[in-house]
Amino acid sequence: MTPLPKQPVRGSDTGRPIMAALDLLGRRWCLRILWELRGPPMTFRALQAACGEISPSVLQQRLKDLRAARLAAHDGEGYVLTATARALLPALLALQDWSEAWAAEIAAAASEEEQHGTEGKSEQ
Amino acid sequence: MTPLPKQPVRGSDTGRPIMAALDLLGRRWCLRILWELRGPPMTFRALQAACGEISPSVLQQRLKDLRAARLAAHDGEGYVLTATARALLPALLALQDWSEAWAAEIAAAASEEEQHGTEGKSEQ
């Protein structure tokens, strides 16, 4: 069952659109698929390869969800994002920027732990 | 295993931060938990209730991931987002706005299908 606005979804039966979005986008591979489809049309198998050889059964299921949610479509060239889905791309690009800062934060925390946890070892 | 930048994650072994972010945030309940934690600190059980009585084992697993990723922390008041995680909130608010437009699009598509598929019924 594909989560859609105006109907109950996992963890919320209020029908609020944000809840359906959090449910749908929170499914495994869903964000990744949207990310990989941000460019030109991709065939099923190209998309599969882009996602690191995701199994076709799962990709098929996710594409079915995304099509039911009108976020992806399949035309003669391959799979593409709908206009509605492309409106989500700025948020994904923001996520990319954020992830860089996140990586820096993780790296800083790691080297900080090195100070406390491996003082002896750092000497040798 | 918690997906982190600078290391291979599901579907990508390049270590690119965006890939770790897509993997982590794409796990079930993860986005929802970040969403529910956007406000004041919440106890474990309050968070559980906010997520619609999510089972404690899954919530525990997700909180473990989020803490390993330094996106959530547990202080005396309860669970809160870290500064890094709060930097993600604008994107989540953008997602909320987007979801409203998405809902409108779905509603429009539904009433359009009614024109084609259930012409008789719309007359009753």
Add this chain to the structure above:
DNA sequence: CCTATTGCTATTAATTCAGTAGCACAAGAG
């Protein structure tokens, strides 16, 4: 001592995902 709340764990069942093989269809080459 009794009660209530906290974070958390253990156990088992249900669901989802992964991996593999292969089908039906269409287009192009010979």
Add this chain to the structure above:
DNA sequence: CTCTTGTGCTACTGAATTAATAGCAATAGG
């Protein structure tokens, strides 16, 4: 027509993840 190639997609089985329930240890208040 036949052979090959690429397409979207399905079936099947085992592995991993998630769900649901019960309950524990620690803490605080009465």
